[in-house]
Amino acid sequence: MTTAAFIGLGNMGYPMAGHLARAGLEVTVYNRTRDKADRWVEEFGGRAALTPALAARDAEFVFVCVGNDRDLRQVTLEDNGAVHTLARDAVLVDHTTASATMAETLDAACREKGACFMDAPVSGGQQGAENGQLSIMCGAEPVTFERLSPVLAHYGKTVVHMGAVGQGQLTKMANQICVASVIEGVAEALSFARDAGLDAEKAARVIGAGAGGSWQLINRHATMLADQYDHGFAVDWMRKDLDICLAEATRLGTSLPATALINEFYKEVQSMGGGRWDTSSLLRRLRRHRDD
Ligand SMILES: NC(=O)c1ccc[n+]([C@@H]2O[C@H](COP(=O)([O-])OP(=O)(O)OC[C@H]3O[C@@H](n4cnc5c(N)ncnc54)[C@H](OP(=O)(O)O)[C@@H]3O)[C@@H](O)[C@H]2O)c1
Known part of the structure; x- marks a missing residue:
């Protein structure tokens, strides 16, 4: 079974992570406000972790959807951030709307761990996330995109590889x-x-x-x-x-x-x-x- 972590269960992340669980992935979630993670587990099964690092441990794919660059840095690179426990060959997929510079920073951090990175911001709103109809704009190595595109299809209607890391943003x-x-x-x-x-x-x-x-x-x-x-x-x-x-x-x-x-x-x-x-x-x- 494919293992995934999903960090950030806001208006967008909550339904997106739900689509992954419904598609049969084994999903571990993390949300800063714990109640939402508990509610998600009640609705979709899976597990809630206490930190982004614990959620990411052993996951093949680690998805993030938080607010901005600063939040992203906190849940990935700072103490208890997901990058610290990324497995070799795992992929960190960022759905946050963030800067292209941040995508490059995360790509470099993932490479140091022997892992891969993809920036994959979305369009289509909460309704698109709930209905699995998002447009997803991806920046990654072609091989990383190939691995992810069937997974992103669980909530993306139009999933496009734009080019190298940063081009999604x-x-x-x-x-x-x-x-x-x-x-x-x-x-x-x-x-x-x-x-x-x-x-x-x-x-x-x-x-x-x-x-x-x-x-x-x-x-x-x-x-x-x-x-x-x-x-x-x-x-x-x-x-x-x-x-x-x-x-x-x-x-x-x-x-x-x-x-x-x-x-x-x-x-x-x-x-x-x-x-x-x-x-x-x-x-x-x-x-x-x-x-x-
Ligand atoms: N909403 C839309 O229509 C839409 C459409 C396209 C793209 N986007 C983009 O998608 C991203 C998420 O949007 P959203 O509407 O889902 O936002 P949201 O409902 O405000 O949710 C933000 C999520 O990020 C978490 N978070 C924020 N700062 C954090 C931090 N420092 N540490 C840990 N977790 C943190 C929040 O946790 P808590 O629950 O603890 O607050 C929450 O899970 C944004 O970049 C937004 O621009 C949104």
């Missing part, structure tokens, strides 16, 4: 650049439709069926028009991702003017108390400016 950055502009565009279109006296719901439906359609417009317009922002990817996470994108763009000497501006808009949403609102709350910011 760079692809996720391009994804977030795209998403930020699309959401701002949808927010501006809905705000404009309202001010023009249109039936905004009807307008969203007809636009969604044509060239202006997008996942964000189709799936988010109804809740945006109802001023409800409590169900998706949080603004705090988007700010973290856009900071990563902008730092990488500076390093590359490439320009991201719209992304930089939308990052400022999200800072404003945070200052409105919206750090945990979902990312479509750019409409609430626009309406506040209109009413001022």
